[in-house]
Amino acid sequence: MKSEEEPETSVWPRKTWTFLSEVRRRSPLIQCITNFVSMDLMANTLLSAGASPAMIHSSDEIPDFTPHVHALCINIGTLSGDWFPAMKLAAELSSKLGKPWVLDPVAVGASRFRLNACLELLKLKPAVIRGNGSEIIALSKASMESTKGVDSSHESIDALESAKALAEATGAIVAVSGAIDIVTDGKRVVGANNGVAMMQRITATGCSVTALIAAFVSVDQLHALEATASALSVFGVAGEMGMSNANGPASLRMHMIDSLYGLDEASVLSRVNITSL
Amino acid sequence: MKSEEEPETSVWPRKTWTFLSEVRRRSPLIQCITNFVSMDLMANTLLSAGASPAMIHSSDEIPDFTPHVHALCINIGTLSGDWFPAMKLAAELSSKLGKPWVLDPVAVGASRFRLNACLELLKLKPAVIRGNGSEIIALSKASMESTKGVDSSHESIDALESAKALAEATGAIVAVSGAIDIVTDGKRVVGANNGVAMMQRITATGCSVTALIAAFVSVDQLHALEATASALSVFGVAGEMGMSNANGPASLRMHMIDSLYGLDEASVLSRVNITSL
Amino acid sequence: MKSEEEPETSVWPRKTWTFLSEVRRRSPLIQCITNFVSMDLMANTLLSAGASPAMIHSSDEIPDFTPHVHALCINIGTLSGDWFPAMKLAAELSSKLGKPWVLDPVAVGASRFRLNACLELLKLKPAVIRGNGSEIIALSKASMESTKGVDSSHESIDALESAKALAEATGAIVAVSGAIDIVTDGKRVVGANNGVAMMQRITATGCSVTALIAAFVSVDQLHALEATASALSVFGVAGEMGMSNANGPASLRMHMIDSLYGLDEASVLSRVNITSL
Numbered sequence: 001m002k003s004e005e006e007p008e009t010s011v012w013p014r015k016t017w018t019f020l021s022e023v024r025r026r027s028p029l030i031q032c033i034t035n036f037v038s039m040d041l042m043a044n045t046l047l048s049a050g051a052s053p054a055m056i057h058s059s060d061e062i063p064d065f066t067p068h069v070h071a072l073c074i075n076i077g078t079l080s081g082d083w084f085p086a087m088k089l090a091a092e093l094s095s096k097l098g099k100p101w102v103l104d105p106v107a108v109g110a111s112r113f114r115l116n117a118c119l120e121l122l123k124l125k126p127a128v129i130r131g132n133g134s135e136i137i138a139l140s141k142a143s144m145e146s147t148k149g150v151d152s153s154h155e156s157i158d159a160l161e162s163a164k165a166l167a168e169a170t171g172a173i174v175a176v177s178g179a180i181d182i183v184t185d186g187k188r189v190v191g192a193n194n195g196v197a198m199m200q201r202i203t204a205t206g207c208s209v210t211a212l213i214a215a216f217v218s219v220d221q222l223h224a225l226e227a228t229a230s231a232l233s234v235f236g237v238a239g240e241m242g243m244s245n246a247n248g249p250a251s252l253r254m255h256m257i258d259s260l261y262g263l264d265e266a267s268v269l270s271r272v273n274i275t276s277l
Numbered sequence: 278m279k280s281e282e283e284p285e286t287s288v289w290p291r292k293t294w295t296f297l298s299e300v301r302r303r304s305p306l307i308q309c310i311t312n313f314v315s316m317d318l319m320a321n322t323l324l325s326a327g328a329s330p331a332m333i334h335s336s337d338e339i340p341d342f343t344p345h346v347h348a349l350c351i352n353i354g355t356l357s358g359d360w361f362p363a364m365k366l367a368a369e370l371s372s373k374l375g376k377p378w379v380l381d382p383v384a385v386g387a388s389r390f391r392l393n394a395c396l397e398l399l400k401l402k403p404a405v406i407r408g409n410g411s412e413i414i415a416l417s418k419a420s421m422e423s424t425k426g427v428d429s430s431h432e433s434i435d436a437l438e439s440a441k442a443l444a445e446a447t448g449a450i451v452a453v454s455g456a457i458d459i460v461t462d463g464k465r466v467v468g469a470n471n472g473v474a475m476m477q478r479i480t481a482t483g484c485s486v487t488a489l490i491a492a493f494v495s496v497d498q499l500h501a502l503e504a505t506a507s508a509l510s511v512f513g514v515a516g517e518m519g520m521s522n523a524n525g526p527a528s529l530r531m532h533m534i535d536s537l538y539g540l541d542e543a544s545v546l547s548r549v550n551i552t553s554l
Numbered sequence: 555m556k557s558e559e560e561p562e563t564s565v566w567p568r569k570t571w572t573f574l575s576e577v578r579r580r581s582p583l584i585q586c587i588t589n590f591v592s593m594d595l596m597a598n599t600l601l602s603a604g605a606s607p608a609m610i611h612s613s614d615e616i617p618d619f620t621p622h623v624h625a626l627c628i629n630i631g632t633l634s635g636d637w638f639p640a641m642k643l644a645a646e647l648s649s650k651l652g653k654p655w656v657l658d659p660v661a662v663g664a665s666r667f668r669l670n671a672c673l674e675l676l677k678l679k680p681a682v683i684r685g686n687g688s689e690i691i692a693l694s695k696a697s698m699e700s701t702k703g704v705d706s707s708h709e710s711i712d713a714l715e716s717a718k719a720l721a722e723a724t725g726a727i728v729a730v731s732g733a734i735d736i737v738t739d740g741k742r743v744v745g746a747n748n749g750v751a752m753m754q755r756i757t758a759t760g761c762s763v764t765a766l767i768a769a770f771v772s773v774d775q776l777h778a779l780e781a782t783a784s785a786l787s788v789f790g791v792a793g794e795m796g797m798s799n800a801n802g803p804a805s806l807r808m809h810m811i812d813s814l815y816g817l818d819e820a821s822v823l824s825r826v827n828i829t830s831l
Contacts, residue, residue, distance in 0.1 A: 037316040037332050039591040043757035048803055053757065054661070055591050058634040061665035068664075080335040082359070082636070107331070110345075111338035201538065203320035203330065248535025249325055258802025261755065314593040314609050357612040359636070384608070387622075388615035478815065480597035480607065525812025526602055 012274035016230035017265055022219040024050030028070035030214050033057045033087050035077025035106065038204035041253070042073075045208040048261040049234070051215040059086045066093045071218035072101035073211045074121065076114055084117055091124040100127035100217045100224065103172075104210040109138035119143065122170050127217055127224050129166065130175040130210045133159035140166035160189065160277075173224045175213070177206055181232040182277065185225050192229045193273040194236025199256070201249040209235040229274050237271045238263060289467075289551035293507035294542055299496040301327030305347035307491050310334045310364050312354025312383065315481035318530070319350075322485040325538040326511070328492040336363045343370045348495035349378035350488045351398065353391055361394055368401040377404035377494045377501065380449075381487040386415035396420065399447050404494055404501050406443065407452040407487045410436035417443035437466065437554075450501045452490070454483055458509040459554065462502050469506045470550040471513025476533070478526040486512040506551050514548045515540060566828035570784040571819055576773040578604030582624035584768050587611045587641050589631025589660065592758035595807070596627075599762040602815040603788070605769040613640040620647045625772035626655035627765045628675065630668055638671055645678040654681035654771045654778065657726075658764040663692030673697065676724050681771055681778050683720065684729040684764045687713035694720035714743065714831075727778045729767070731760055735786040736831065739779050746783045747827040748790025753810070755803040763789040783828050791825045792817060 029052045034042055039055055046053040056065050066072065072094045074087050094101040103126040105118045118139055122129075131139065140162035160182055163174040167186035176182045181192040199205045212235055216227040241263075242255030306329045309319055316332055323330040333342050343349065349371045351364050371378040380403040382395045395416055399406075408416065417439035437459055440451040444463035453459045458469040476482045489512055493504040518540075519532030583606045588596055593609055600607040610619050620626065626648045628641050648655040657680040659672045672693055676683075685693065694716035714736055717728040721740035730736045735746040753759045766789055770781035795817075796809030 035332070036313050036590050037320050040317055040594050040757065043591050044804065044807075047755045047757055054664075055589070055632055056661075056664070057632060058667065060635055061633075061667040064665035064667065078332055078334060079338075081337055107333075110331075110333070111341035113335065113338040113341065201324045203317065203324055246535075247532075248538040250321065250531040250534035250538075253321075254531060254804040254808060255801075257804035258800075261802040261804075312609070313590055314597050317594050355609055355611060356615075358614055384610075387608075387610070388618035390612065390615040390618065478601045480594065480601055523812075524809075525815040527598065527808040527811035527815075530598075531808060 012229070013269045013272040015226055016233055016272045016274070017268040019216045019219065019227055019230040020049070020234055020263065020268065023215050026219055027052050028215055028218040029054060029068065030071050030073060030211060030218065031056055031066060031069040031090065032073045032075070032211055033083070033090055034073060034075035034207060034211070038075065038077060038207035041204040042208045042211045044257055045260065046211055046215060048257045049212055049215060053211070057083060057086050059089050062086060062090045062093060066090050067097060069099065071099060071214040073104070073214040074101060075104040075106060075207050075210060076108070076117055077106040077207060079114060079117055088120065088124065091121055091126070095125045100214070100221050102126060102128040102130065102210055102214040102217065104207055105129065105131050105135050105139050106207070108135050115142050126170070126172045127221070128173045128175065128213055128228050129170070130177065130213060130228070132177050132206065136166060136174060136176045137162040143169050164189070173228050175228050175232060177209070181236070183225055183229045183232065188225060189277040190225070190229050191275050191277045192232040192236060193275065194233045194240060194271065196239050196243045198243065198246070198249055198252050199239045202253045233272045233274050234263065234268070235260070237267065240271065241267065289506070290546045290549035292503055293510055293549045293551070294545045296493045296496065296504055296507040297326070297511055297540065297545065300492050303496055304329050305492055305495040306331055306345065307348050307350060307488060307495065308333055308343060308346040308367065309350045309352070309488055310360070310367060311350060311352035311484060311488070315352060315354060315484035318481040319485045319488045321534055322537065323488055323492060325534045326489055326492060330488070334360060334363050336366050339363060339367045339370060343367050344374060346376065348376060348491040350381070350491040351378060352381040352383060352484050352487060353385070353394055354383040354484060356391060356394055364398065365401065368398055368403070372402045377491070377498050379403060379405040379407065379487055379491040379494065381484055382406065382408050382412050382416050383484070385412050392419050403447070403449045404498070405450045405452065405490055405505050406447070407454065407490055407505070409454050409483065413443060413451060413453045414439040420446050441466070450505050452505050452509060458513070460502055460506045460509065465502060466554040467502070467506050468552050468554045469509040469513060470552065471510045471517060471548065473516050473520045475520065475523070475526055475529050476516045479530045510549045510551050511540065511545070512537070514544065517548065518544065566783070567823045567826035569780055570787055570826045570828070571822040573770045573773065573781055573784040574603070574788055574817065574822065577769050580773055581606050582769055582772040583608055583622065584625050584627060584765060584772065585610055585620060585623040585644065586627045586629070586765055587637070587644055588627065588629035588761060588765070592629065592631060592761035595758040596762045596765045598811055599814065600765055600769060602811045603766055603769060607765070611637060611640050613643050616640060616644045616647060620644050621651060623653065625653060625768040627658070627768040628655060629658040629660060629761050629764060630662070630671055631660040631761060633668060633671055642674065642678065645675055645680070649679045654768070654775050656680060656682040656684065656764055656768040656771065658761055659683065659685050659689050659693050660761070662689050669696050680724070680726045681775070682727045682729065682767055682782050683724070684731065684767060684782070686731050686760065690720060690728060690730045691716040697723050718743070727782050729782050729786060731763070735790070737779055737783045737786065742779060743831040744779070744783050745829050745831045746786040746790060747829065748787045748794060748825065750793050750797045752797065752800070752803055752806050753793045756807045787826045787828055788817065788822070789814070791821065794825065795821065
């Protein structure tokens with residue numbers, strides 16, 4: 001699926017370095033309403049990238065707090081009925097104030113409860129949706145059904161087609177994590193080819209890269225597709241560099257965060273591998 | 278208390294390797310309703326052992342989700358009134374569907390609230406109960422009292438006797454963590470002699486090994502005693518191997534998880550030390 | 555601001571070593587009602603220092619449990635309406651029973667909700683309040699206003715003056731974390747000059763040192779200022795020692811906890827740097 005070597009392959013590493021540099025320079029405040037498992041790694045990922053995390057989830061303070069953030073990350077990993085209203089409130093406020101927000105529909109296919117929650121959140125206009133293949137397929141399919149009725153002819157089980165359809169239906173950039181990460185706005189498709197397989201054996205790496213996407217989008221909201229691909233690649237590069245010192249998932253986690261913190265221009269320019277698909 | 282060298286000492290390492298191999302091969306889905314402190318290490322322990330963790334605790338989705346899991350782990354470490362109904366619902370559903378579930382009665386003696394919660398959960402037929410000596414003694418005593426009345430003549434303060442009594446009263450396998458881990462079905466007693474003392478200076482190691490027990494039991498439900506002893510030993514071996522590179526509790530935690538991930542047949546066969554008591 | 559070399563510079567390291575030794579000897583039970591992000595690092599910090607952490611937050615068991623603890627740590631990092639009553643209940647009970655409790659007013663200036671919560675908690679007589687400069691300034695200002703009315707002439711934006719005013723208004727020891735940590739009872743001011751800048755790139759280091767303060771205060775409640783300065787310095791020394799092996803924030807976190815665990819008398823005596831200001 002990868003296209004011939006294009007001029008853009010030299011352009012992307014430069015773009016990616018610009019995004020990372022801007023995040024480090026501005027230290028954007030990223031509000032995360034996320035699952036309990038991911039909070040530690042997500043906060044440390046944002047801190048290591050130069051952003052400023054804020055895990056604030058109470059409806060009682062979202063009206064005061066959310067107007068001051070630069071982007072919002074919503075993750076339904078440990079969703080419960082008492083947290084959902086805050087997610088909606090924060091997403092609604094972000095959209096109203098023109099701040100980007102990013103959705104991570106963890107295990108959206110696991111229950112009707114999750115699916116309904118995500119369908120409600122989709123109405124609040126996320127800038128980016130990032131999930132794995134199954135999640136994007138489940139969400140895309142349900143989104144089509146809720147739009148076109150259950151008898152929708154849309155029966156695709158292909159992640160790329162699902163991602164494109166979801167992007168078109170919602171107006172969001174959609175990212176699908178996998179061996180190659182795919183990012184699409186419904187028309188353009190790019191692939192981010194960084195990362196190592198062992199990252200999947202560390203809990204919350206997917207959640208954490210979604211928060212990193214929020215940080216990257218916050219510094220250049222008009223180029224959300226580029227920001228998303230860049231964040232995925234930067235996290236992947238950190239994983240690749242961490243892997244060279246790792247003996248297993250726990251040491252990889254540590255070296256990955258250290259690498260993200262220390263990532264320099266030369267490493268970004270030589271390692272980032274993003275291509276049109 | 279350890280018996281003479283028995284033939285089974287060479288049989289156990291082989292059994293243990295079979296359990297670990299099966300977990301890696303099948304990657305069982307383990308639902309964990311656990312305390313906030315343990316979520317990160319528990320998920321990473323399961324991932325490193327080859328299992329698939331799911332921290333899902335909302336009553337709104339348990340009816341959809343729990344039927345798809347291979348085992349359930351319930352841990353009351355940060356118990357609160359709003360989480361308890363979900364624990365009961367998931368445990369009840371698991372028992373009804375013939376799926377094994379494992380109880381970790383953290384600090385059960387610390388309050389009447391915890392004790393009552395555990396007594397209610399015991400009615401829902403856990404396959405395994407794992408705690409430290411004080412927890413098992415407190416739970417066993419309360420269980421006897423609730424069965425036989427407060428004037429019960431049962432006054433044992435010995436962990437082994439308490440464990441046997443609790444196993445007989447509940448039908449569960451009972452494991453007591455300590456210098457030697459003890460596992461009993463009320464009649465048979467085996468000791469798992471692996472691990473290092475510094476593991477107690479890492480938060481959530483006890484919680485995490487309980488989740489590992491759930492994974493091991495899920496691949497051979499009919500041999501829950503063997504699965505429990507094997508999981509305790511595997512975790513202990515990972516700790517022993519991690520200890521050789523550790524400079525303190527935090528590096529031990531990292532090397533322990535790395536070791537669990539990389540554990541090979543030779544290490545299991547040479548290190549697992551389980552004996553009849 | 556630092557005064558001339560004083561005799562006390564040789565007295566403080568000795569005091570600090572006595573505090574750490576007592577914590578290790580007595581292993582005080584420290585109840586933590588804290589934010590979700592910090593639970594893992596906070597529990598591991600306490601364990602590595604020799605204390606015994608208990609993350610117990612349900613109002614249903616505080617009446618049973620809190621009477622048995624040696625100190626309480628309350629942190630509002632992920633405050634929500636359903637957790638606040640338990641914070642008040644535990645703080646009230648601690649004060650009533652003469653047990654010290656410590657407040658970490660995380661992001662108190664971020665919302666009226668947080669500010670009101672902290673103002674209510676201040677009435678329950680914390681022994682120590684620890685925050686960063688902005689937090690202490692925000693809390694001190696609000697505290698003055700709530701006492702003297704909104705038209706208060708108090709307009710200081712200096713952290714030290716704010717800390718002194720807050721200490722006088724509340725009777726608590728107030729600690730301000732920064733390049734130099736400042737500790738005051740409103741009259742005396744000491745500076746703890748240990749630590750490294752990279753600790754701020756690890757989530758929950760501030761939360762964790764607040765819990766360590768609770769542990770130190772618990773072993774000598776009558777010298778809360780000394781206990782607070784000592785805890786800040788010990789954590790800073792662990793960071794300095796960890797830094798010598800660190801390649802970034804994640805490896806610093808690991809080496810810092812290992813160093814805290816292994817900290818010996820010689821390192822404490824040679825490194826602790828506390829001075830009168």
